[in-house]
Amino acid sequence: MNDTTFLGMPAFPSAAKSALDNAQLRRNLAHATDTIRGKRAHAVGELDDWEELREAGRAIKERTLRHLDRYLIQVEERVTAAGGHVHWARDAEEARRIVIDLVQATGEREVVKVKSMATQEIGLNEALADAGISAYETDLAELIVQLGQDHPSHILVPAIHRNRAEIRDIFVRAMGDYGTAAPAGLSDDPHALAEAARRHLREKFLRAKVAVSGANFLVAETGTAVVVESEGNGRMCLTLPDTLISVVGIEKVVPTWRDLEVFLQLLPRSSTGERMNPYTSTWTGTAADDGPSTFHLVLLDAGRTDTLADPIGRQALNCIRCSACLNVCPVYERAGGHAYGSVYPGPIGAILTPQLRGTTSAVDRSLPYASTLCGACYEVCPVKINIPEVLVHLRARVVDDSRRRRIPTPEKLAMSAARWVLSHPSRLAAVQRAGSAAGRLAGRRGRISRLPGPLSAWTETRDAPAPPTETFRAWWRRNR
Amino acid sequence: MNARDDVLARVRRALADVPDDERPQDVPVDRRYSAGGTPPAGPPDLVQLLAERLTDYGASVRPVTSDEVAAAVAQAVSARGAHSVVVPRGFPPQWQAALAAERVLTDEPRLPVEQLDRIGGVVTTVATAIAATGTLVLDCGPGQGRRALTLVPDYHLCVVRAEQIVASVPEALARLAPVRPLTFISGPSATSDIELDRVEGVHGPRTLQVLVISDPPNPLGTPLES
C-alpha cells in the first residue's frame, strides 16, 4: 500500500514543521476552518435531537460492521438484481486493474470523475493516466488540485490551502492545457472562478461516455448507492454518461433504506454546516431510460478488513468523511493537511491511515502522535468515533511493533506533535471552545472540563508509550 | 480463492470476536431521535417553513393558489426571458395552459443533451418536499422527467402542492421508493470550495424558482379543487 503514500513524504513532524513555516497556508487554513466551525455549530444547534442522531449513527455503523459479511452479500444480490455488475477488489492494485479494464472495454480514452476519497486512496487517476486514459476531476476543489498538480489537503475541500488569488492563477495558467481555457481577464471573485469552472467542465460533461464515482452510502436492503454533493458535478457524472463505475469501500454499507434518515441529517450539518447539501443523488442499479445503461460497483477492501480485525481500531470505519474533526483540530489547523501524508488528513487520518496501510513507514508510524488528545474531534464526530481512544491504542501498537523490530520508538515524535499546538495556548483554547460549543459536551463534560484539558488527557494515557523525561505539565510551565 | 470469497473470508476472520449466534438486530439501534412530526424550529406552518428554508439557500419561492398556478408559471418563464422550456410528460395540462405553445418542448423523442444545454429552462412537479431542510425531492415520476432535464438547463421552475410537503427527512424517506433514481435538491447548485465561502451556481441550474400551491381553508370544509 505504500505505493500510494504521497511521494517523498517525510514523517508527520517534519512535514508539519515545513507547513508551519508557510504563513500563507496557515492563514488560508485558519480562515477556512474558522468559517466552517461557525456554520457547523449553527446547523447542529438547530436540531434538538442531535445527540440522539449521533448515537443512532454510531449504533447503525456498529451493527453494520459486526455483520458486514452478510450486508456485503446482500448489496451484491440487490445491485445485481437491479441490473448492476459487482466486482470485488482485495487491494488498491486489484481495484485499479478492474477499473482500467472496465474503461478499456468501453473503448473510451477519457472519464469524468466525481470527488471520491476511495479512488484517491488507490491512486486511480495516476494508474488511468499510465493506461492512456485521461481522468478529469469535476469537483471544483479537486479541479483546483488537479490543475495545480497538487495534493488534496482536506476531505471536504481538498484545495482548502489555496486562497482565491492562487486559484485564479492556477486557472489562468492550466485550464487551457486540459480543455476550455479560462476567460480573458479572469478575476479572483469566487463567482467568476465558479463560472470559469462551469464553462471549462461543461464540454467534458456533455461528451463524457464513462464516469467514475465513489459513494457516501450503499444501502444493503435495496442495493441503492448515494452520492451527497453540492455543485451538480456529481449529478452530471451520475446521469449523463453511458457507463458508471463506482468504487466504494466495503465500510460504506448501511443496512436499510430507513437508516439513511439518520445519515442524511448527520452528514450535511457536520460537513458543510448546511441543513441539507444542494444535491443528493440515489440510484439502484440501472433505470430504464434514465441515466447510465451500465453500472459497475467495485467493492474495495484495501486494508479495511485489517482495520476491522482490531476491535478498538474498528470504529474508524464508522467514518462518514464529514471532515468536522479536521475543522476543530488544533494540530490540523496548524500543520495543514499535507503533513499527514495521505488522502485522509486530520484526526481521522491519524487513526485510519496507519490501520489501512500498516505502520511500516515513518510517516504512518508517526501519525498516531499527530494529536494532543484534546478530544475536540470526538465531541464533533457525528458517528461518535472515539478518536483519542483509538490514537492511544495505536500508539501502544506502534511502540510494541518498534520494540519488536528494534527500530527507534517514537516518543520524540510525540513531543513535537504536541509542541506546535501547545506553544500557542490561546489558539488551542479558541479551537476547543468552538468544538465544545458545537459538540454538546453532555456525557463527557467531566473529562473535557478538567483543566488544562489536553494536558490531563495526555498524562492520563495509561497505554501510551513510556512518558517523556519531563511531564507535560512541567514542560508546559517551563515553556508557556 | 477469488477476490469475492477472499474478501468475505477476511471479513469473517476479522470479526472473530463477534459471537456466532449474534444477529444484526442484537446490536441495538436506539431511534429516539424525532422520526418526524415536529420540525425543530421556525414557522409552524410547513408551507412557510419550506419557503423560508429554500429562500435561505438562494431559491426564490412564491406561494400561489390553485387558480393562480397557470398564470404564475407563464409569468415566471416570461420574466426569466426563457425562449423555450421543456415540460416533462405528466405535468398537469392546466398548469401549463398559459404558456405559449411555441415555447414548450416535450422530451419525446428524447432531446439530445446539446439541445438541453441551450434550452431556456425546465418546468416540473416534485415527488415530495422537506420543510425543515428546504429540500425538493424528484423521483422521475409524472411531471418530473428524467434526471438530465432538471440538470443541464440553467433554469428550473418547480411546482409543489402544499400536501406534498413533509416536515422532516425521516418522513420524506418513508414516502420515497428507492428503486427509482432520486434527486434531493436544496437550493440551486453551490460550492464552498473557495475559502469555504458559499457561492451559488456551479453546474446544475443556477436559478431555482419554486411555486407552492396553498389554498386558503375552504369555508365549506371541503378541499378546493386543484
Ligand code: SF4
Ligand atoms: S472521524 Fe467523524 S468527524 Fe472525522 S471525518 Fe469521520 S465522521 Fe467526520
